[in-house]
Amino acid sequence: MLNDRKFKILQAIVNDYIETAEPVGSRTIAKKYGLGVSSATIRNEMSDLEDLGLISQLHSSSGRVPSSKGYRFYVDSMMQSPALAEEEALLLQRMLIENIRQSEYMMQETAKALSRLTNYPAIVSEPYLKKTAIKHIQLVPLDEKSILLVLVTDTKTVKNQVVNLSAAPGYDVLTKLSALLNRRLSGLSIREISRECIDKMLAEFGEHAHVLMPILGITADMIQAEDDVRVYTSGVKNILTFPEFSDKAKAEQIFHALEDRASLFEILGTPKASGIQIIIGEENALDLLKSCSLIKANYTIDNQGTGCIALIGPMRMDYAQAVSVLSGVLQNIRHVMDALGLRNGGTD
Amino acid sequence: MLNDRKFKILQAIVNDYIETAEPVGSRTIAKKYGLGVSSATIRNEMSDLEDLGLISQLHSSSGRVPSSKGYRFYVDSMMQSPALAEEEALLLQRMLIENIRQSEYMMQETAKALSRLTNYPAIVSEPYLKKTAIKHIQLVPLDEKSILLVLVTDTKTVKNQVVNLSAAPGYDVLTKLSALLNRRLSGLSIREISRECIDKMLAEFGEHAHVLMPILGITADMIQAEDDVRVYTSGVKNILTFPEFSDKAKAEQIFHALEDRASLFEILGTPKASGIQIIIGEENALDLLKSCSLIKANYTIDNQGTGCIALIGPMRMDYAQAVSVLSGVLQNIRHVMDALGLRNGGTD
DNA sequence: GTTAGCACTCGTCGAGAGTGAGTGCTAACA
C-alpha cells in the first residue's frame, strides 16, 4: 500500500505526535528522523499521505496530525509493542501476585496496576454469565442480637454480612447450624435451593428454625449481588494530564462516565472478539469517546465467563506501550488465577 | 463591632459571592438586596468594611470580595445553618442507615453521603488510638491447601484473609481449632498475647500445631492493619466544577493530595477541638489549602478514639449548607453507631 | 525523482483603542 519512504514518514508523524501532542511539520521530520531527503520531498509525500486519508491538517498552514485511519494503519502495520521491560514486569508481578490473596481483590489490583504502569485510566470488569454456587457457609457469633454470615463461593470469593436477629443463638448452636447449612447447601446455586430442601432444613433446625429464614434470605442476596458483574476503575485522574482534555467540561464528562457503572459497561461493550482490540477515535460507538482511543482485552475464567480489561487514552496514546502492559497484565492474570486454582481453560 | 447596615452589606457581599463567584459591586447590592439606600452610601460603607479588613478588591476598579477575615466574621456572627430539609434528611438516612450493616462500611458511606449532599469533596477518617482486641476468630475451609481466617474485632469490624498451608485440615478439625482459638484469644489485644499463651495453645493443638503459627501471624497482621487508621474520600471530582480551580495544575495538585493517605492526614490535622470547626483560607496550615476552606468535625466512638469528617471547598463555599449537612451526618453517625452497639459516650 | 526557492496561509502574540463595571471624591441637600 505504501512505499518504504511514505511508511517511514507516517511512522515518524505518529511517533512524534504521540510524543509531543503537537502537529508535525515536514522540517521536523527531515531534521529529527533523518530519512536522507529534504523537507520538500517529505512535503510531497505528506501531501500524498493526506490524500490517502492517513493524516490531516487542522488548518492550511499547520503541521500534520494522524487521522483515525492513520492510527489504525500504524497500529495494524507498523507498531511493534516490545515485551515489558524487566523492571516493569517485576513491578507488575509485585503489584498483582503479592497483593492478591483473594479473587475479589484481583480486579481492583489489576486496574491499579494497569493505570500505574501506563498513566492511563483503566477499567476492569469481572467475568459474567457465571452462576455462583455456595461453597461454604459459616455462622459466627457477634453479640446478643446479631451474627455474622460468612459465605465462600465456588469462585473463592469471600463475602460476609451481619444478620440481625431478635435473639442470636450461642456459639455452639451456631457451629451446629453451620454444619447443617453446609451439608444441605454446599455446591448449590441460588436456583437449586428448592422449597423441599428448605422445608427439610426447617425441620432439622428445630427450635432454631426462626433464624433460618433471615439467613437464607441474606445468602440469596449475597449470591445475587455476586452474580452482578462488578466493574472497577483506577487512575481516572490521569486524564487531567492530557493536553487534549484541557477543556474542563470535556474532562468532567469523562470523569462522570468513568464513575457510572452503566456507562462503564457501555464503554467496554459486549466481549466477543478475543485478543487485544484497539478502538481508535471515531471507531468508538460512544460519542463521548470519539476523541479517545480504547485498548481492551477479554479474559476468560474457567468456563465461568469472560471479563474485560481496558485502557482509555487520547487518540495519540502510546499504543505500543499500552499494548505491552495490557498483555503483560493478561499474562499475570493467568498466573494469579492459576495460583487461586480458578483456571482450567485458557485466557484469550 | 459593625452597625446594622454594615452588617447587612457584608452579609450581602458574602452571600452574593458564594452564589456567583464574581466580585460584588455597590450597585449590585443596592439593586438586589434592597437596603433602601443608594449605591453611593453603600460604597462608603464598603470602603469602611475594607478598612476593617473584612473585604478586599482584586484591583482598584473591581467589586469587593470577602477576605478570610470577612468569611470568618460571616461564619462566626451571621451565618445561620438551617436544619437539613426534610428530603435531605431522608436521603441521608437512606444513604447511611440502610447501607451500613457493618462498621467498616460506615466511613466510606459517610464520605459518599457528605459529598453527594454538598457537592464538595469529603474526607472521613477512622477513629484512632484504639487498640483493637479480638472478639471472635473463625476458621473456614476453602480447599485442600487453604483456609479462610475470619476475624471479628471488638469494634465489630469483620476481616477475612486466606491462609495458605501445605495441607489444610478438614472442617471438623477447623471447628475444633476455632473453638480453641476463641477460648484462648477472645478479648485479647495483640500485645496481650503472651509467649506463655502461645505455648499453651501449641500444646493443645497437638498434631495440628503446624497451622497455629501462620494463623497467629496473620491474625497479628490483620489486627495491626486494623489499628492503622483508614481514611476515605469521596466526590473528589467535584473540584473540577469550581471556577476557582479552573487552573488545571492547581486542580491536579489537590487531586493528588486527596489521593495520598499521608497528605489526607495532614489536611485533617490532629483532632483536638470538638464541635464543627471551620478553617478558612489562610487559616489553613497547608499551603495547598490556603485558597480553600475546610469544614470538619470530630466524632468519638466509645472510648476507642476520635475520627474526623471533613468537607473541602473553595473559600466561597456555602458554609451554611455544608455545616447543616455535616451536623446532619454527625447525628446519623450516632444513630448508626447506636444501631451497631458501638457507642456509650457521646459524639462531639 | 529530488530539491531549492518563493509566495501564500493562518494561528499566535503583543500593542493599542474602546467599553463598561466599579470606585472614590466632592458638593449639595434634608
Added chain:
DNA sequence: TGTTAGCACTCACTCTCGACGAGTGCTAAC
C-alpha cells in the same frame, strides 16, 4: 450629620490590527 447625585478615574476585558513564523504547495532547475 448622614445621604445622595454627579463626575472623574481606574482597570480588566474584548476586539482589531499588524508583525511574526511555522508550515505548506507550487514551480523551475538540477
